[in-house]
Amino acid sequence: MPSSLKNDRLLRALLRQPVDATPIWIMRQAGRYLPEYRKLRELAGDFMTLCKTPDLACQVTLQPVERFPLDAAILFSDILTIPDAMGLGLSIIESKGPMFEYPVRSAQQIKKLGIPDPETDLRYVMDAVRLIRKELDGRVPLIGFSGSPWTLATYMVEGQSSKNFSVIKELLYDQPQVLHELLEKLAQSVALYLNAQIAAGAQTVMIFDTWGGVLTQPAYQEFSLTYMQKIVGQLQREMNGQRIPVILFSKGIGDMVIKIAETGCDAIGLDWMQDIAQVRSKVGDKVALQGNLDPAVLYASPEVIKKEVGKILESYGKGSGHVFNLGHGIHPEIDPEHVAVLVDAVHELSKPYHRES
Ligand code: CP3
16 A cells, blocks of 8 residues: 555455445535535536536545545546547536437447547546645545446437436347447447546546446346446556556446456445345455445434444444445435534444454
């Protein structure tokens, strides 16, 4: 472990090495539930300006780390930076979510797509990573991330968030080879993008497969898992003598979660529908597990939050290999005081699970 890192709990837990307490970070920890985030976003004017201005992206990344004793920072950006760099024209519209001006649907449109060069086309992301590492000054590790090829493809083909994924599923069933061509390009793009984040200073990386769970089990394996596995195989796994752990998260995939352990990743992110004890008993010592408190628990009282934290810690059980998180992103209406209760509860209540005996 580089001596410059003052808190290495996250990296240790991801590699299933002993820790003094269970580390915690929160999906979407920098976001609208924080008044200081809302203020900076208003100042920037819109979400993409926040992402594309390294100084602002750095400030936003640090906000939750300065407010709570979290064990990691996550790069402030979005998974849709890759399709944006491919020329699809992204805007994130308040109350509507992401929208693409130029969705891709035909074989011809997909053939024309280029693979973005991270240090030129996505330079703003790499500059943000470098700046954040400097400003963090070793307080906690920095997590880099990307969307999975399948999840990126859903937005690129549908053109926006979707309820029933009719356009991309029509493509999947009618012209699977065309979809495979798109996923192949995305897998190459994601591998280059994550390796560039690692070179710029990301100390662990996570792939978000938010929509893996809308597929049938065989389709999940063919159109989502295969491409994540390809990416894992291409990632730089060591930097300056330090192992770079890889976390894969597919939401809503039920029993298929066990298959993720075979991809060569270091850790699996679990949504709140999973039973963490059951998953641990099936994957054994192969990978670490991250999760999986229901994000809605944070609406409840501090007493209930502590009780629910206790249940998940008990369910995972003794020993390292657990990174506490929510089962999906934090909701914008959550009271930041409840997040403070959550973070303290994880650190306090987890200590007995890491004592020898
Ligand atoms: O976790 C973090 O704090 C890092 C930042 C982060 C954002 N998006 C910031 C963001 C991360 C890791 C993401 C990933 C992301 N983006 C995913 C995968 C994770 C997941 O939640 O399943 C997806 C599917 C997207 C695409 C996306 N970006 C959507 C659907 C939206 C709208 C969401 C909403 O609640 O309005 C965004 C915008 C977005 N990305 C916001 C943030 C903080 C809200 C934008 C705003 O400030 O208005």
